[in-house]
Amino acid sequence: MKFGILPVRNITRRPIRSALTAAGIAVAIASFVALTGMSRALEGAWVRSLVERDTHLMGLRKGAVEILTTTLDENLTGPMKQVSGVKDVAGELVDLVTLPTGQAVLMTGWPAGSFLWQTLPLRDGRVPAADDERWVVIGEPMAAHLGVGVGDTVSIRGAPFTVAAISRPKAVLNRHALVAPLRAMQRLLDRPGRVTVFNVRLERPDDPAAVAGARAQLSAMFPDVTFTESGAVAQQNEILGMLRAVAWGTSTIALLMGLMAVLNTLLMAVTERSREIALLSAMGWPQARVLWLILLEGLVLALVGSGVGAALGLGALQGISRHPSMRAFLEIQVGPRVIWEVVAAGVALGGLGGLYPAWRAVRQPPAEVLQRE
Amino acid sequence: MFEAGLVKALGDVTLTIGHQELVAVLGASGSGKSTLLHVLCGLLAPTSGRVVFEGMVPAGQRAWARLRATRIGFVFQSIHLLPTLTALENVQVPMFGVITRETDRITRAAGLLERVGLRDRMRHLPGQLSGGERQRAAIARSLANTPTLVLADEPTGNLDSASAAGVLDLFTELHATEGVTLVVITHDLDVARRCRRLVRLADGRLVSDTVVEGAGS
Numbered sequence: 001m002k003f004g005i006l007p008v009r010n011i012t013r014r015p016i017r018s019a020l021t022a023a024g025i026a027v028a029i030a031s032f033v034a035l036t037g038m039s040r041a042l043e044g045a046w047v048r049s050l051v052e053r054d055t056h057l058m059g060l061r062k063g064a065v066e067i068l069t070t071t072l073d074e075n076l077t078g079p080m081k082q083v084s085g086v087k088d089v090a091g092e093l094v095d096l097v098t099l100p101t102g103q104a105v106l107m108t109g110w111p112a113g114s115f116l117w118q119t120l121p122l123r124d125g126r127v128p129a130a131d132d133e134r135w136v137v138i139g140e141p142m143a144a145h146l147g148v149g150v151g152d153t154v155s156i157r158g159a160p161f162t163v164a165a166i167s168r169p170k171a172v173l174n175r176h177a178l179v180a181p182l183r184a185m186q187r188l189l190d191r192p193g194r195v196t197v198f199n200v201r202l203e204r205p206d207d208p209a210a211v212a213g214a215r216a217q218l219s220a221m222f223p224d225v226t227f228t229e230s231g232a233v234a235q236q237n238e239i240l241g242m243l244r245a246v247a248w249g250t251s252t253i254a255l256l257m258g259l260m261a262v263l264n265t266l267l268m269a270v271t272e273r274s275r276e277i278a279l280l281s282a283m284g285w286p287q288a289r290v291l292w293l294i295l296l297e298g299l300v301l302a303l304v305g306s307g308v309g310a311a312l313g314l315g316a317l318q319g320i321s322r323h324p325s326m327r328a329f330l331e332i333q334v335g336p337r338v339i340w341e342v343v344a345a346g347v348a349l350g351g352l353g354g355l356y357p358a359w360r361a362v363r364q365p366p367a368e369v370l371q372r373e
Numbered sequence: 374m375f376e377a378g379l380v381k382a383l384g385d386v387t388l389t390i391g392h393q394e395l396v397a398v399l400g401a402s403g404s405g406k407s408t409l410l411h412v413l414c415g416l417l418a419p420t421s422g423r424v425v426f427e428g429m430v431p432a433g434q435r436a437w438a439r440l441r442a443t444r445i446g447f448v449f450q451s452i453h454l455l456p457t458l459t460a461l462e463n464v465q466v467p468m469f470g471v472i473t474r475e476t477d478r479i480t481r482a483a484g485l486l487e488r489v490g491l492r493d494r495m496r497h498l499p500g501q502l503s504g505g506e507r508q509r510a511a512i513a514r515s516l517a518n519t520p521t522l523v524l525a526d527e528p529t530g531n532l533d534s535a536s537a538a539g540v541l542d543l544f545t546e547l548h549a550t551e552g553v554t555l556v557v558i559t560h561d562l563d564v565a566r567r568c569r570r571l572v573r574l575a576d577g578r579l580v581s582d583t584v585v586e587g588a589g590s
Binding site: 001002003005006009010012013275276279280281282283284285286287289366367371 | 408439440441445447449466467469475
């Protein structure tokens with residue numbers, strides 16, 4: 001018999017209680033995976049969208065919390081292009097719009113001839129040169145959702161926009177976005193001469209010193225604008241930061257409840273088995289081995305619950321990402337980080353949940369327990 | 374020698390048990406028999422006095438735990454086999470940390486169970502064994518690490534007379550063949566009659582220590 005058999009047999013001794021405890025852990029881990037995964041999927045969608053557009057720095061109004069409601073002067077584009085190390089700059093006006101189907105999507109306006117258009121892979125149609133007409137390039141899944149093709153008309157905020165092209169970007173945010181010419185977008189939102197953000201392309205984006213240098217110059221020359229590297233833009237966004245905090249806060253509460261489940265189960269098990277534990281001491285088991293046995297029981301319970309919880313959480317995340325109101329904004333990626341976090345959470349739940357019961361188990365005087373016979 | 378709160382459970386007990394002796398400790402309930410047993414194996418530390426084991430005074434709980442793991446076997450009245458483990462697995466429990474290889478543990482446990490007449494019951498859980506069989510398995514477990522001393526606390530207390538006789542035969546045989554020192558705490562005069570030396574306790578004190586010629590043979 002291997003040592004590992006002992007905790008497994010002890011757990012299966014009370015199968016319903018153990019299963020319920022594992023279920024409690026599974027729910028805690030599922031909440032953790034789904035909530036933090038959703039927060040990351042939102043951030044990931046934004047970052048990948050910028051990477052796909054070849055934007056190296058993003059310029060936002062300084063101090064802006066909700067960026068869609070703030071604007072900057074479009075005329076800053078020219079002076080920004082003059083900064084050393086900057087290859088190109090394109091202003092962009094962005095807002096959320098509701099489609100005739102009721103789905104909310106991002107709509108963005110790009111200046112005619114800007115580098116942004118070159119990053120948009122088209123499936124059908126072409127990008128017209130006219131900057132002030134109401135036309136729109138629509139992502140493939142949105143076109144399918146609306147049932148429209150090139151030449152059809154889509155009503156946006158009551159104004160008819162002709163579908164000029166169907167795009168096929170990879171990033172989920174770009175795939176579900178509507179892209180219109182900047183002038184038409186400014187008219188639609190009644191924000192003439194204004195943009196929401198500046199997309200900055202650099203000469204040497206792979207050289208950290210060059211990136212830092214360009215960023216420092218831009219920041220010095222345009223004090224009302226905050227320039228952030230694309231990879232960090234989601235991390236530094238206040239709203240996403242709040243969502244992240246809510247996700248972690250809620251997950252922590254769920255994990256604490258899972259911890260209580262492990263603690264309660266093992267405490268009951270240790271109390272029930274006090275004579276057996278005393279017997280192990282009488283047979284010469286050192287305290288460390290008894291402690292390890294109880295801790296292992298907690299770890300096995302927690303890891304089983306974590307495995308089930310991770311599967312449930314990822315399933316829930318997939319379900320959320322397919323929901324019509326969310327599919328345009330979530331880019332789910334399951335990497336080694338999620339696996340490590342689930343394993344770490346499982347080990348923490350099992351270890352911490354088992355620690356006190358294990359300590360109680362080794363603290364009981366074996367002679368006293370055995371004499372209770 | 375030992376005080377628990379205001380209760381003096383044992384006092385003025387000086388006892389030397391020789392190698393391969395078969396000793397019965399007799400006394401009424403509350404006379405201090407179990408306390409003496411627990412003091413003998415280091416589960417209880419005396420508040421004054423000392424316990425010398427094979428010429429040494431073990432220093433602290435760790436040393437005693439090591440001795441209990443390697444040199445001292447235990448048999449209890451309530452048997453205490455772990456209910457989720459088979460007889461074969463129960464006998465292996467004391468071997469963790471002493472016998473490293475799993476195959477060696479299994480071989481040793483199987484040999485001991487065969488020795489106590491449970492060859493065909495090795496894969497049974499305690500709940501599937503009779504009281505006598507369970508106590509035999511517990512005796513096999515007490516011998517797991519080839520102890521020099523086996524302490525038995527009322528080993529036939531929960532058995533019917535036939536099973537008790539079988540267990541006593543086994544104890545006597547093991548004492549004769551394995552050469553272990555056997556200390557049996559008992560109320561049972563049948564058990565006492567098989568022992569050559571009888572130690573009597575009353576109110577935590579040693580009241581008699583006699584050698585009975587011809588007993589235990």
